[in-house]
Amino acid sequence: MDILESVKMAATTLVANKLRSSLTMLGIMIGNASVIAMVGIGQGAQRLASEQFEALGPNVLFVVPGSQATRNTTLEVPKTLVLEDARAIATQVPSVKEVAPQINTRQLVTYRNKNTNATILGTTSDYLSVRSFDVETGRFITEQDIKRSNQVVMLGPELAKKLFDNQNPIGEQLRIKNLSFQVVGIMKPKGSALGDNPDETVYVPITTVANRIVGRTSPYGLEVTAISLSAKDEDSTGAAKFQVENLLRLRHKINGEDDFTVRSQKDLLTIVNTITSGLTLMLAAIAAISLFVGGIGVMNIMLVSVTERTQEIGLRKAIGAQEQDILIQFIIEAVILSAAGGLFGTMLGVGGISLVSAFSPLKASISPVAVIVAVSVSGGIGLFFGVVPARRAAKLDPIVALRSA
Known part of the structure; x- marks a missing residue:
């Protein structure tokens, strides 16, 4: 059978069952929209954090009391920095x-x-x-x-x-x-x-x-x-950090762990980017679960469709349709459902990102990679989960199928 003819037959069948097809696509739509929106919002949060830290200036350093380990393990902030430390830094660090x-x-x-x-x-x-x-x-x-x-x-x-x-x-x-x-x-x-x-x-x-x-x-x-x-300029930031650490170690008579922490704007930005990237990945992974659930919905509906259309399958095989023709038709139906769901889900996700950008400080952006991956995965899910019901339809014995009708 011609592929174009198979596509036409698949589309006709899906249009004839509008409600069922729409509900089947819903899971794919939600999955796609969630993935695209979560990635876009996560990137917006990362961009907002970057802009806020860059506003501090590229040559700004922050000295806080206590080492990083101490600040992570105690509720009370250590009292290890004094005003004289600041005056010493101002006069002794070139x-x-x-x-x-x-x-x-x-x-x-x-x-x-x-x-x-x-x-x-x-x-x-x-x-x-x-x-x-x-x-x-x-x-x-x-x-x-x-x-x-x-x-x-x-x-x-x-x-x-x-x-x-x-x-x-x-x-x-x-x-x-x-x-x-x-x-x-x-x-x-x-x-x-x-x-x-x-x-x-x-x-x-x-x-x-x-x-x-x-x-x-x-x-x-x-x-x-x-x-x-x-620091005097951006190029001096590393030297300033090194000199401040050495000066404070001498002033505090430190031989082991520092009782202070010196952070640059770039250090803080790296930490925040790591956190926001991890959160974005986690949110995208959670959203991707709904794509998997949507794929199961596609397979379930296609299995039901095979059962309902047993007579049609038997009749087509009786008049000469090959197993491959039946297999291709049902796979095409599953792919159309998933691809259409992916397309509408992409539109929904892009709309959600636009609303977030318009009504919040997050400059959420549409990630072309996320869109391509989401649509590709949704189409792949239709192909993957459509194989089982398609093979089941293709393997039906025409005589048994006509009798069961």
């Missing part, structure tokens, strides 16, 4: 341009009858340039504020809106831990990144936070939560 130590805490911030819990970030004037932040109105922390432990604050724009609505907050007084602070500046919007939202942060001179809000908790000096620093 490849470092600027250093910005910081102390983080959460406190209740009150303005008149409004209050909210917010992150209090004590830092220095270099924080702006190290972290690529800008001031919208007013000013940032000055060296004079740090020397005098002035009770002044800069607000993130979202926090300023929450506390002051449309009122100009510059010059107003708010309270933190029952202490009065004057608002001297509003930061430019930065956007949240990895659970941290600088737009809802209160920026305070680091000495003010240490002396009047959290107190001094380290016997070795003024304890800091982290130290951000910028």
Whole structure:
């Protein structure tokens, strides 16, 4: 039998049973759409994370207390970095341009009858340039504020809106831990990144936070939560990391495991890319299960079709149809079901990715590889799961088939 004739007969049979064919394709559609959407969303998450880390600058380093092993095994953050460490890095490491130590805490911030819990970030004037932040109105922390432990604050724009609505907050007084602070500046919007939202942060001179809000908790000096620093240029980042590690080992008299960790923007980006790639692969694998289930649905329906069409098969074989003709027709029917399901599933997945991109910060993208693989797999599933019922139909004895009718 001609292949084109087999395709026409298969299409006619499937159209004659619209509801059954549609329900059979549904499993393939859901599987394809899930795979394409999950891969696209996963790649969007990876791209978003990359953009957020790249916004930090290619030459930014972060020094945090405790080794990686210590931070993974203890709930309490080690207290091994002090303000003098930051000053030593600024004066003794030639490849470092600027250093910005910081102390983080959460406190209740009150303005008149409004209050909210917010992150209090004590830092220095270099924080702006190290972290690529800008001031919208007013000013940032000055060296004079740090020397005098002035009770002044800069607000993130979202926090300023929450506390002051449309009122100009510059010059107003708010309270933190029952202490009065004057608002001297509003930061430019930065956007949240990895659970941290600088737009809802209160920026305070680091000495003010240490002396009047959290107190001094380290016997070795003024304890800091982290130290951000910028290398002179991107090429100096590796040298800066090496020099900072050696300096801190000398200052902390370390012979064994480090009590600090130095990470670059590239290190953090590598970690995040590894995590997001793993999650994308896991989500795609879970979604692919529905493709397998859809294939089983195709085989089930084709087996039912063989049973229902026993008389037709017997009649065709009685008038000269070969086993190969019957085999090809049923395989073509299964492939058409799977390929059509794959096509509609691709359209559904692409539509889902477009909606995610339009209504969320994730810049989800359509992966041509995922589309090709999903459609190919769905067609292959039809071929694979269609073989068993097709062989069963081809092997039917025409006399038995006509009698059973």
